[in-house]
Amino acid sequence: MEPRPKSFYALSAFFALFILFLYGPIITIGILSFQGPQGGLTFPMNGVSVHWFFDLFEQQAVGDIWGSFWRSFMLGLMVMVTTVIVSVAAGLAFRHRFAGSGALFYLTVASLVIPSILISLGVGLIFNQLGLPVYWATSGFGAQLTWTLPFGLLIMFAVFNRFDKSYEEAARDQGATAWQTFAHVVLPIIAPSLIGVALFGFTLSYDEFARTLLTAGSYNTLPLEIFGMTTNVTTPVIYALGTLTTMFSFLVIGVFFLIVGGISRRRAKAGSDAGDGLV
């Protein structure tokens, strides 16, 4: 291999600084959440304790953290399942190049770039005028889909643009119906990408703030609850909560990666051995 140019080392240092910039703050609050009971919002550490994590479990201290966590978790699952199903269907639809597909595509992109507060305000106003109560699982759910579906569809576009159509043709030639072709050929091939869509669906919903602000109603989701805390909580308990939810996010991301890794390993093992004996 040819030797590394000088620029490599400069760029490596830049990249390392960028990673530090990305992760430094969150690691810092991770450390600070272990402040002693008398500790403040910044260094120095005033002893080490898990005092602030215990505080989280006391209802009066911080409000309804666990209720809002469960709402966010359930909402995340609802949005995840819906995003996967609707994105796959729409991804398949766009392969048919139907009349008006261009307009629908631009509408989806518009959904991505329209300021979140407009969705929040608009959905809130509709429910208001119809005399319906805003509620996280109805208005909040719909508002979040306008953020997750475009990501899902863009991923499906990327997947189907690289999809080898000859697999489907082969299946059809052997007499498979459209549904059989989808269920036994297309779906298994695109499965890892669907895990990716699911990851986007769940995490984007779990962390969504602006679109849920006016559409969640009287029961807050977790990001709304955390934002409420920033205005009236001035102790490291907010760092403890930040650390816990970030750990939860990392856990979710890790699980998704493990699933994808598991699928591809199983595939490599079960893959064809054609040509192996030849060399």
Add this chain to the structure above:
Amino acid sequence: MTAETEVLSDSHPAERTERAPRRMSRHVVGWLLASPLTVILAAFLILPIITIVVVSFWGATEFSIYPAFQFDNYEFLFSSPVTYTVFLNTFKYAAITWVCTLLIGFTVAYFLAFHIRSLNWQIALFLLCTIPFWTSNIIRMISWIPFLGRNGIGNTALINAGIIDEPLEWLLYSDFAVILAFVHLYTLFMVVPIFNSMMRIDRSLLEAARDNGASGWQTLWNVVIPLCKPGIMIGTIFVITLVMGDFITVRFMSGSQSANVGRLISNDIGLLQYPSAAATAVVLLCTVLLVIAILMRFVDIRKEL
């Protein structure tokens, strides 16, 4: 071929039901499959925007809003000097954030695409850059407090290094903090599309440039950057629209001392002045769409996926 299928389906009724969907027009099949997406977007994107446009002509009392067709909200909006200051401020945030995210994002993507030689390392480092995207923005903002506070890590380090004598007051709750947070949150939206563009560049083009005597900078300027333009444009659209539509980062990081259009809207919402909020939202929407329309002239998104 078609004739053969016809004959077959005529002789086997079961086969006909199986084959029937294939003769359905691709338009019908397409719209059927796309119908869930269409319904959701109609209900939660188009309808809300229509509602906002309608309500922007309504009137409001202190407690309620009533249907009307009046231009009062717009007249008030365009006659107030605050509007222009706030819009200017919004553009300022968008422009500065754009420059910072572009420079950082391009450099990071360049390093990943051209200096990392093994694909596995490329994927690993790329994921390292994207993981924060899947965590909470609010917590990522909160996590700057220990750095930027009056007695925070930033000030302490600068004083210990002897660079300053007194703590800097403008680190937290300032425009600096707002832009820092924007760059922290949104650089990723530059890295991903630019990296995607770079990975598609045929490496032999770079060799050709070098063989013809181009220096590293010349290759970068005349080969790499022009080929990355679509990625840069997509990243730009993301960053500009996210910053222009934001209201929470500005409120939190400026300690409610600075304003942008999003905050103007959310303040009106807080006061239950929905028609006025809706009018501001309509103007914001038009501004954002105008900016995107200009940027879209430079790129065909569907080709880039």
